Amino acid sequence: MLDLTSVASGYGETQVLHGLSLRAEQGRVLAVLGRNGAGKSTTLKTIMGLLPTRDGTITLDGQPMGKTPYDIARMGIAYVPETRDIFPSLSVRENLEITARRFGDKDSPWTMARVLDLFPRLGERMDNGGTQLSGGEQQMLAIARALLMNPRLLILDEPTEGLAPIIVKLIHDKLMDLKREGLSMILVEQNFGFATSLADDVVVVSKGQVVWTGSADAIRADEDAQHKWLGV
Amino acid sequence: MPLDPGFWALQALNALQLSMLLFLLSIGLTVIFGLMHFVNLAHGSLYALGAYVAAALATVGGYWTGFFLAPVAVAGMGILLYSGLIRRMRKSGPMAQVLVTFGLIFALLDLTRIIWGDIALAIEVPSLLAGRVSLFGIDYPVYRLFIIALGFAIFAALALVLKRTQIGAMIRAGVDNDAMAACLGINVERLFFIVFCVGCALAGLAGAVAAPLLSVTPDMGLQILIPTLIVIVIGGLGSLQGAIAGSLIFGFVQTFGAVLAPQLASVLIYALLAAVLVIRPMGLFPAKG
């Protein structure tokens, strides 16, 4: 559904992506793996329109992608950034309403009641400030906020970073539920086991290019590739 | 110097009245800056424009015509500025914005000169608000009390909108992190436009209510600019609490400084500004903590 073709992008003078191509398929989970600084987050920021595409094309179902983050969000792409970016001036409830009010009604797949069912911890924290939450709760809130956009494609940047193992397990199970429902996802992860157990397809990024493409089973079996590109 | 209770009451009321005028000006400027990092130095000129429009309308339709229509006219000017100039400069960096909006001050100054000439205009206090009332043992002009009440009412209304409504939550989200707000489907540019127009209307309102108190002259916008900037730097950028706190501090320091220590009055506020910048470089209540 989402295609990047020979995409070049970067920050100011520094180019980070050098002709990166990948495809995320409808109803499947694509894991984007790679070492620190490989350009994984840069790829996601370019998809979201936070960085301009200097060369190459990005299309969604064959249509050119919108130019601004606002247009891209409107096309049905939801983004959970590495830094989670919970709004500190908003309560948990307001953080959720920001998307719920704009993208949902009672017949939408994702409603406030349903995300609170997915993450009951958030329900207990509704009137807390966005930054009074623990790291794990912030991650849950960022995912819940994204789901309330009723997205066609959910993009997650290192959802397990800095979280305790028990929370990582919880996030894993919830994402697995979403996958079973057929939600298309792109997942950037450092945690190899986490990523490959969720993903159907895998691309490995190095120095701003895709250097390996295949299935999750294939990369689990390919110790050479793991060693060469991921240092596992 | 007779320092009886009446003296304190009088000066406190004067300070409040100055604070409220500054609040009406600084709130728009600070939220526009917080939301889009956009510096509009011509904000004070919109205040002057509001005073002129109010004075002109008052001569034909009476005070209240000016009071209600000046903010609308200034918001209209804001729409022109936005679509003609500001929208194109959104990405051009603070230096270009400062230079262009600084230039705009002189363009607007000359525009008011061409239309209304160099002579100061005066407008009458409306009969409803004329006269004085006895309060805390002093006789105080009703019109000045009206300005104080108006300032608090606008503050309360803005606080309600910002804290309790969806658009208020969107504005707070945009001030916190405009890129993430856009990724969540908030049209931050349209939000900015709305805030910009409301800010212009409030500057126009400030000009309209100030008009009967001072003589309306072309350079009144330039004179109010520095106090307004001091208010938002002391208060902290982007926040309503910052704007009200900064305005009150400026109003009280300025007013009491002028009567208690006239020799120091002009440096007092700058000393305070310097102190705030040393102790809390982001101001007292910055939107981004």
Ligand SMILES: Nc1ncnc2c1ncn2[C@@H]1O[C@H](COP(=O)(O)OP(=O)(O)OP(=O)(O)O)[C@@H](O)[C@H]1O
């Ligand atoms: N804001 C920035 N300005 C300039 N260069 C940046 C910026 N952010 C990242 N980079 C550079 O771009 C390159 C790719 O960074 P990116 O964040 O995409 O890596 P990543 O694959 O997500 O790594 P990690 O696993 O550490 O998150 C790095 O060399 C980094 O130094």
Ligand SMILES: [Mg+2]
């Ligand atoms: Mg990263």
